[in-house]
Amino acid sequence: MINYIFKRLLLSIVVLFGITLITFVIIHITPGGPTILQTQMNTKVSPDSVARLKALYDLDKPLHIQYIKWLKRFIKLDFGESFVDNSPVIKKIIERLPATLTLNILSLFFIFLIAIPIGIFSAVKQDSFYDKTFTTISFIGFSIPTFWLALLLMLLFGVYLQILPISGMRSPNAENFPFLLNLWDRIKHLILPVFVSAFGGIASISRYTRSSMLEVIRQDYIRVARAKGLSEKEVIFKHALKNALLPIITILGLSLPGLIGGGFIFETIFAWPGMGRLGYDSAMSFDYPVIMGVVTIGALLTLIGNLIADITYALVDPRIRYQ
């Protein structure tokens, strides 16, 4: 088991290294860059001062030296300072992390709370009216553009019914509210973003649960469980469910990059001050250190998620460990 974890850990480190290298190369070899943004508006800028600007950011050095320099600082968890406002990148990310984590953890929670029962129910009552209804809804979930769903909900709840706020994390004067009202204000601001980010996930996880469950209930040991006279409830929840949920653990790990990386679209729509929004803003202003920081932290969270999923899988399924 320790061997297995060690192997997975080593692989994750290699992947993380690769991610930082690819990102670094992409942002440095492509034509756009911070000096262009700062100088193209002003024709009076001399080539001399462009060179000085590049020297200031170390952009005049060869690529591998820049990367090694970045790597050395990264090992000490130092991502450098933002080109835009000179504040430390790590501070910027830590400021934004709670907003992103709140959103992602809540939507993951709802995805599993809602998707798994739907999946089980659809599988047990295969081809029933409910199964077909859920299939249709999940098909809509796959095909609907997230940002359109967000716009429709904003139209319905924000503009017409006027019962939910359409942007931000809280109302401007929320600090002065009494505690409960303040909490309610926070929850109201969370409802639409969490719903939108969970919708696609519910669609796919419920489909995975359904097909996994369908496969399991055709196995011999389920027939044995039925044959020895167990109630249907016991067969489904005690014998089938455990095995059907195994692959879902992996899916959970795989869905993390989508949640973290897909975040910037609805973080932009809902003006949600999270990591996705920070990444979007930093890319728009060619803020290299912040881009590297956001990608690395995002990848780190994803890899940790995957690692936990793999280890959990190995813990509950002994077949994996002995491979």
Place this chain on the structure above:
Amino acid sequence: MTQGLGTSKESKKLKKIKKEKIMKDRTEGIWQIIWRRLKKNKFAIFGMVVIILLSIIAIVSPLISPYNPYEQNLTERLQPPSLKHLCGTDELGRDVFSRMLYGSRISLSVGLIAVLIATTIGIIVGSISGYFGGVVDNILMRFVDIMLSIPTLFLILMLIVFLGPSIFNVMLVIGLTAWTDLARLVRAEFLSLKNREYVLAAKAAGAGHFRIIFRHILPNALSPVFVSVIFGVAGAILLESSLSFLGLGVQPPTASWGNILTSGKDYIESAWWLSFFPGFAIFITVMSYNLLGEGLRDALDPRLIE
């Protein structure tokens, strides 16, 4: 009672039908079989009909659009839908319906070309990885792992910003990031096919690696590729519209479904039609490709024999 057994005359008839069916099966080619199976799935057919209609609309849009999509008419800004303007007008008084007709060209061409790029890369990487195995396979698959761990949308956003937003770059970037799933699929097919007898026979006959990969194995690995291409078009259309919505895709004044939605967000308090219609068009298009893809997957699945 003899319910269900039927008379001898009926059973003779049944036998005859069965025999005819078997004869028909024998003379059918693979495409005929797929088509016969696909035809039974009414959702897939619905998807296919919508896709064909949309393609025709995209081609003839200059002929059928009621207004010039670029013509501004500031006296008719933000008009709600009416008989004169079927989907209303935008903040510059342009006819949204005409802009959507022209936008269909963008969505479909981005979808097709991006998928063409992704499929080419995916097939090449997947077949090399699966066929040669060993170190080559290891390196290529770790690279795929890395690509899969970078949040795709963020990678695309970064590439677009740094290359500059344009329709060409959108196609290129979606193509360059969307090949990983396909590479894995093709690799898996190659792993199971490369030790078959007919491959050994080809080797024994002296065929080179290139010929074995492309002439002998690949044609047999194509059916999952086919399904994944259809799903890929749906994914690429979604991505293009998201990018255009964020202002990183097709640049105004060129119309695309995504960038009409951008004005929809800006005028969400006053003009619902700007958010509703273009999004609905994206939704229907993406869903049609998904329905066709799902239908094809079932039709190509040898385990689901009727």
